[in-house]
Amino acid sequence: MNEEFDLGNLGLDTSPETIFDLQRGFGADLIATLDYPLPNGIIEKEAKQRMERSIANAVATLKLLEKRDDNTTQIYVVLHGRNQDEIVWYIRKLIRAIHEQGVERPINGFAIGSLVPRRNSIPTIIDIVTAAKNEIKEQGFDKLPLHIFGIASELLPLLVYLGFDSFDTSTYAQMARNLAYIHPQDCKQHNIRKLSKLECNCIICKDISLRKIQAVLGSDVTHRKIKGMYKSECYAAVAVHNLILQLNTMAEIREALQADSLVDFILEFAEKHEKARVSLQYYTGLANTHLACAASRVHFTPIQKEIPQPSRIVSLNVSDNAFVLPVDYTPPRDKKMLLILPCSYEKPYTVSRSFKFVESHLKTNLNGNYDKVHIVFISGLFGPVPIEFVQQPPLTTYDYHLTTRNKSGIQRVSQRLRNYVLKHKSHYDSVFAYVTSKPYRIAVENLTKDAEIMILPPNTRRHSPHEFYKKENIYSLVDTISTNITDYE
Ligand SMILES: [Zn+2]
Incomplete structure (x- = not known):
């Protein structure tokens, strides 16, 4: 997944045993089994693999406790499912695996995960938790406490009524x-x-x-x-x-x-x-x-209609080499100005709010010269992605968030961007970058010396999302490009 949270980078191997000991080391009294949440839109094969790994980890953790004769640690087994049928399937498969492997160490509670990505669909949440509760009862575990990961606030009273005991949330922060x-x-x-x-x-x-x-x-x-x-x-x-x-x-x-x-x-x-x-x-x-x-019997105030969530296919198993520019790639002949823009969560990038914002300002203010601008996105995973490629998988399916702490990721992006700019330097008359988000900004600033990039907005110290949309900032880009337009006639 995201490298920053990959414990492998900290020299930890992420086996159920190391994770259990890590949690114990933190002084935890109540421990949840190592699991793999299911984001929205995840491809089917990966969803199955992740659930099977979560189940295998749960069984392995129980076995470990049995081997260590540990009857005091409160172990909560984490359950996952994207809908009611899936969570029922999951619980049955889990219980079968525990029986088949002869594990006798009792479970102390269950915790339901993978709800956070679905929090905007209240019916889905209710369906999943009620199905889980019923199946847990069917399996004879109705005395055990139930935890819900990441959902609280306005659903709390109903969830308590449905039989859930504890909750955690970071929404307030x-x-x-x-x-x-x-x-x-x-x-x-x-x-x-x-x-x-x-x-x-x-x-x-x-x-x-x-x-x-x-x-x-x-x-x-x-x-x-x-x-x-x-x-x-x-x-x-x-x-x-x-x-x-x-x-x-x-x-x-x-x-x-x-x-x-x-x-x-x-x-x-x-x-x-x-x-x-x-x-x-x-x-x-x-x-x-x-x-x-x-x-x-109660007549409630009418509810405003829910806004449906945009859905797209997501894959978390994408390596940073899954997209590589063809070696014989050349930028489009008539596009002589390179504009580097950050990628977006929305895919393809060209449907994103950030891209549309820049595009509309340039189209309106460059007097027809927008056609000469070649957009290259910086993907936090792959590095430079020319606009011609954004519709291709894996560019439409990957999900990756580059963070400031991810030094190796920033370096990778920087290096690849540098290779691109130096390779195609003679093609472009000028190179601009419009970047406010800190990790991307660092990646671009790392290569200014020999790459001669004009980075905008100038001197941004704040990196909050709305910097990108500030009038003075987008106009600094429009002005800089305008003054660098070469007359080709
Ligand atoms: Zn107050």
Whole structure:
């Protein structure tokens, strides 16, 4: 997968045993078996392989505990499936494998994975978790605790009702990265810079001044205190506030359970939270439980239609040599200006928002000279990809995210880009790069000396995604290209 998270790079071999010992070494009391999550759109063969490896690892971990006579470690076996049939298949295959291999070490709990990539499809989540719960019961494990990986927030009350015991999430922190503050009243996300007041009594909000936070965030100063506060403290405050709201929900659920009023709590909660409402309405159509009957009698505020997720085929088993430019490749004859652009998550790159943004500005502002611009994308995995190739697999299927910590990846991209630019230098009159994202920027900056690239926007120090879309930045590109247009007539 992503090299940065490949423990092999840290000199660790990732066997069930080493991973188990690593988790033990961290001081874990509760350990989940080493697993391979299933991203959306993953090709069928890889999905099967990943599930089979996850199952094999679970069995191997149980065997290891048996061999070590370890009866105290709480071991949770991770379950995966992209839909209800698949998770049922998975559980049956797992239990069969445990029996066939004569493993007697008991399992202490189950944990459901692969839900995060499906979090935008509430029906899929509900289908998977209810199917898993039923099958676990069928197999005689209904006394064991159940954990859900990566899903919490608005689905919490219903998931507890469905029989799940524990949850983990990082959403509160991810939201804070975009300064998204969960409003305690309407429970929606608001950018803290745009709020007019904080209506929250949590330990964070009661002591901070919204005006001060907004002033600090609005300042151009970085890495220094402004009004006695670092910018990072504002992000942290939002994250902690968001987390507190989640913990409060958990506390309310526990209270409701004790008071035997979970159904009432879920109905009230659903009126306030749109996703909770979507999940409850979907569940009501499926089940014949006390909750489903109670919910069917409530008239809820209508739900806004869900936005369907774009789907594409994804492969994680793509090597960095899976795409190589033909040795006799030459850039198109009439395209004399090279423009290097970063790749995108969306494939082909040409459908991405970032590409369309650049394309539309150049088309509008270059007086017909856009035809002379040759776009070459920098793929974090393959290096340079001329626009003529973007429709070809594996360029349409790979999924790879180059990060700043991935030094060897940056070096690979840099080296390949350098080879491309030096090889085709005589073809182009000028070479530009428009790059804001830090790892890509480093990769391009590494080769400026002999490659003579004009890198834009100039002097960018911030690397947040919206730098790419800033007016002054895109105009710096338009202007630089305009002044370098050679008249070919
Ligand atoms: Zn608060």
